[in-house]
Amino acid sequence: MQTAKKLTIVGGGAAGWMTxxxxxxxxxxxxxxxxxxxxxxxxxxxIGVGEATVHSIRYFFAAMGLDEAELMRRSHGTLKTGILFRNWMQPVQGQMHEYFHPFEQQQLGQDIDISSSWLLTARYKQERYDEGVSLSAHLIKSLKSPKAERSLPYQGVVPYGYHLDAVLMARYLREHAIDAGVNYIEDTISRVIPSGGNISAVCSGSNTYTADVFIDATGFSGLLIESLQKDNWQSFANALPCNRAVALQREHGEGYTPKPYTTATALSNGWVWQIDLSSRQGTGYVYDGNRLTPEQAEQELREFLGPESKVLKTRHLHMKVGCRKTFWLGNCIAIGLSGGFIEPLESTGLHLINLGARLLGTHLNNGVIAQPVRDAYNKTMNGFYDDLKQFIVLHYCLTNRDDTEFWRNAAKTAATCDGLVEKLALWQHKICEYHDLAGGFATTFTDENYRFVLYGMQHYPALQMQLGDAAQKPFSLLQQRVQQALNMTMTHQQYLAGIGG
Incomplete structure (x- = not known):
């Protein structure tokens, strides 16, 4: 019988315990x-400030056998049906520009898809794209959750993600992992011993630990992976220049109802997130540290939040935006922040951990690891990061803001992503569809997601086609579904009260 190999993960947090x-x-x-x-x-x-998720993380939690209500209670969690973007373009008729990016789009077109129908009937003159093709955009107006009274765990009327306290979530995952048989060692690793392209041991002040496989979950420091190869980082700074953040935690005001969505509001040199947990709000300003000092950024954030905010905690962060050229070197694999980081605009932090761990499951084995396996893992992980980089750049490069040098430069960033300039030119003449993105490494953001950003940022294609009276039918059907969803779903507050949140 083959002996079990030793696999040691250095670093806890979400990356270590999810893996x-x-x-x-x-x-x-x-x-x-x-x-x-x-x-x-x-x-x-x-790090513990990335507190929102994409919707697919539900499948990870469910597959791991976690009780959804307990996870949310323990993590002070709330539900997230999408992201409301504000101020990413110049005001429209004196009103701040807004659009919503949900996790769903209703498939209601029969002869022609609903996106094309929305454009061809010029509904953009009377409503936002998200309001015309999704249920979630209407649910959030009434602070409705995606849950009906009889919704099963991890299921809802529309797809949803979470807002979770990252520190509390990691503690909950740690308990679950220990109960499942994972060995927990409390120690601080300060030294790595490399040998022949592998790691032979890691050391603390008084202890030495050996293993067959090491996973680096040490955050931005990349303590283990850096010991094997120094020149192993590719920066995304030319595409995504926001490299710093100031994060605040503040109390909810009396009688405040947590919102079931994230808000991302653009400021002078970046953007502010606002994430409501059941116990408090997490907020922060992601900005270009070459244009603002930490003090200036914190002042701008506090002015945006207003003087009534009761701040519980403030933290300044330096973000290393990019990813490893090689995630798997020898017997060491970098997962989480040690492997890479895309700014948190679309809440991809836990998603990338999930991808790294799942991919490792199919590539790692109890025998000798062949180099083609490492190469395949590295190629795929690089593809994941490149794909997400392009999607985040899409949010910036469509802006027409010209009030600061930051935003004037943001409009030029499409050129930093291979093929994006050509795609944007194409999407001036046809809808964005699956085949335009096929052959890439899309993992959670597909053509549906691209359309919410493209049309939310008013990048409409000039379509030429005549439609009859039936063109309005999908939108009548949508309104029926909206009313049904509003009637059957609980308010966000009712759902949180029901789980003890």
Whole structure:
């Protein structure tokens, strides 16, 4: 009988504990293939400010056997049906520009798709695109949750993600992992011993730990992966120049109802997130540190939030935007922030951890790892990051804001992504569809998501086609579905009260 290999994850937080839970379930549910340990420092805090998720993280939590209500209670969680973008373009008729990016689009077109119908009937003159093709845009106006009274765990009337306290979530995952058989070691790793392209051991002040496989979950420092190769980072700074953030935690005002969506409001040199947990709001300003000092950024954020805000905690962060050229070197794999980081505009942090861990499950084995396996893993992970980079750049490059140099430069960033300039030119003449993006590495943002950003930012194609009276039918059907959804869903507050949130 083959002996279980030792797999050691250095670093806790979301990256360490999500990876531990997943690999333990994948490799050890039938027979033990890996003895998995997590070494977590009691002295080094986790970043813990990325508190929103994409909707597909539900599938990860469900597959790991986590109780949804307990996860939300323990993490002070709320539900997220999408992101409301504000001020990303010049005001429209004196009103601040807004659009909503939900996780769903209703498939109501029969002879022609609903997106084309919306454009050809010039409905953009009377409503936002998201209001014309989705239910979620209407649910949030009434602060409705995506949940009906009889919705099963991880299911709703529309797809949804979460707002979670990242620190509390990591603690909950740690408990779950330990209960499932993962070995927990509390220690601070300060030194790595490389040998022949591999890591032979990691050391604290008084202890040495060996393993067959090491996973680097040490955050931006990349302590393990850096020990194997120094020149192993590709920066996305030319495409995404926001490299700093100031994060605040503030109290909800008396009688405040947490919103079931994230808000992303553009300011002078970046944008502000606002994420409502059940217990407080997490907010922060993601900005270009070459244009603002931390003090200027914090002042601008506080002015935006208003003087009535009762701030609980403030933290300044330096963000390393980009990813590894090689995520898997020898016997070491970088996951989470040690592998890369895309600014948190579309809440992709936990999603990338999920992708890295799941991909590792199909590439790692209990025998000798062939180099083509590492190469395939590295190629795919690089593809994931490039794909997400392009989607984030899309939010910036369509702007018509010219009030600061930051925004004037943002409009030029499409050229930093291979093929995006050509795609944008194409999408001036036809709708964005699946085949325009096929062959890439899309994992959660597809043509539907692209259309919400393109048409939310008023990048409409000039379509030429005559439609009859039936062209309005999809929108009548949508209004029926909207009313049904409003009637059957609970308010966000009712749902949170029902789970004890």
């Amino acid at each position: 531990a839970i997943y690999l333990n379930k994948y490799f050890n549910s039938q027979q033990k293939n890996f003895a998995i340990s997590v070494i977590e420092s009691p002295d080094i805090g986790i």
